[in-house]
Amino acid sequence: MDPQDPDPARRLLARNAQRAGLNPIPKGPLIPALLAQAERSVEEVASRTGVSVAVASQHLRNLRAAGMLMTRREAQRVYYRLADESVFEALRAVRSVGERRLAEVERLIRAYLHERDSMRAVSARELLELLREDAAVVLDVRPEEEYRAGHIAGARSVPLERLEEYLCDAPEEIREKQIVAYCRGPYCVFSDEAVRLLTGKGYRASRLLEGFPEWRAAGLPVEE
Incomplete structure (x- = not known):
């Protein structure tokens, strides 16, 4: 793991992978965690992990041979x-062990995610209730291609880098309802940054406690 890597999700995944005896790509997220968001071509995996196509292809073939991937x-x-x-559930179990047992993981969480203590968060069940009452607007702040591959039912795709632009022409209901932003999972900071921006502009905003993969794994409503 690169100690200078500024991406908390990537560092945490790498450290947890080492704990499990896995071999994450240097300076890249663990491939199954990347594929938990959407299917990817070999070229896309190489681009997102910063390695050559040949290296990415070898990792993918190994994971497929282990029964973790399909093509x-x-x-x-x-x-x-x-x-x-079940592959995602295995990843989540590794993550949970790392959170409980590794001092470095705890330190990284405190260093990168400490501001979460001051942010309102909602659970999946709370979000379901808000949606039933038509009391929330759900924003998927992941990249658009991940939204297209699958998203929480009724969510709107507003990638983080386009959020300010979206707010300029946002419908009035955005002001009237609670906004819930979600992203890739507990270590992803896209939703944190979205909530920070939204609350700074006077919106009532919360983040979803977990991400889309956890929502889907729980059997909750999704759209593709």
Whole structure:
């Protein structure tokens, strides 16, 4: 793990992977965690992890041989996805062990995510209740391609870098309802940054405690 890597999610995933005896790509997220958001081609995985196509392809083949991934072919490209939800559950179990047992993980969480203590957060069940009452607007602040691959039912795609632009022409209900932002998972800071921006502009905003993969794994309503 690169001690200078500023991305908390990437550092935490790498440290947890080492704990589990896995071999994360240097300076890149653990591949199954990346694929928990959406299926990816070999080229996309290489681009997002900062390694060569050959290295990414080898990692993907190894994970497929281990039964963790499945593939589909489209023309000359091969796309990889998690084999099933049990793979994500295994990732979550590794993460949980790291959070409980590794002092460095605890230190990184405190260093990067300490501001969360002052942010309002809602659980999945609380969000469901808000949606039933038509009392919330849900913003998916992940990259748009991840939204297209699957998202919380009724959520609007507003990637973090476009949030300020979105607010300039946002419908009036954005002011009237509670905004709940979500992203990739507990270590992702996109929703933290979104809530910080929204509350700074006077909106009532909260973050979802976990991310889309956890929501989907719980069998809650999704759209693709």
